[in-house]
Amino acid sequence: MKTLVTTAVMAGLLATTSLAVAAYPERPIEMTVPAPAGGGTDTAARKLATILEEKLGTSIAILNVAGGGGAVGATQFLRAKPDGYALLATWNSPLTTVPQVQKVAYDAASFTPIASTSETAYTLCVKADFPAATGADFLAELAAHPDKYTYGNDGIGGTMQLAAERIFQAKGVKAVAIPFGGAGETLQNFLGGHVDIYGGSISPVIPYVQSGEAKCLIVTSAAPVAALPDAAGLASLGLGSEETLLWRAIMGPKDMDPATVETLTKAIQEAVNTPEYVAFLATRGEIPNVVTGEALAARLQGEYDALARVAKALGLGN
16 A cells, blocks of 8 residues: 555656646746847847747746846846746857956856857958958958957957957958947948958948958858858858857756756757747848857857967957
């Protein structure tokens, strides 16, 4: 009799556990965005959240926690419970670039990697009268005149600077980095003639490429980018291994339940690949890219290690 009772109790517990897992999510989810409202990461997160709400059957509240290049929000997120009701919608810089130049309380292992969502390249552009017509010509011009040209970027030790320096160091060329407060500020200084080269995200510079005022000669992805057909992808320059992208991901707190992660991963993958979200990304020069679990963890670590080598060569460090 005792064995039968024990078996019945165990069966009941297993059934209850199964129902609890299947019921996720039972309440609203809070999604932390470590950036100001209205920016690229915030806009992408809000759009994705509206689609995820339908997939998961619950509401998602966005919490913007800006500061420190994303480090403030990522640090605050460390206090979240690993129950699936707290998510971090971030871009890669707070996890792989910021730790190169400032001390942070986390590393990649501090989070549960759930899924990346989209990606895009950065680009290097010049004015129409610059003495180069191709990516190879551009690098040859810089090689012939070390430190003659200045390039605007997203700040000392920012992702754009490290992306550019990966290319320059691999080719043995030198240009002078001029830091600004993001792509918008970089673009205005480039258009105003205060720097020779625009280094930043693609979407802000496209109108000036279309008008003929600027020409983009290199993208920081291995493959070319459809939005900039005249810009060389790094593979064509023999630099495919030096690819640096701006990409976005959904992370969770450390030690999340695998079943919850699986539910979220499936929902995110479905949401990212909806025609609605794909069309939204296209307007921003981004493409869907879902990398999950251990593969996402490996991507984070690989990028961190590559950028660490560049930062060290530049004499940067936290």
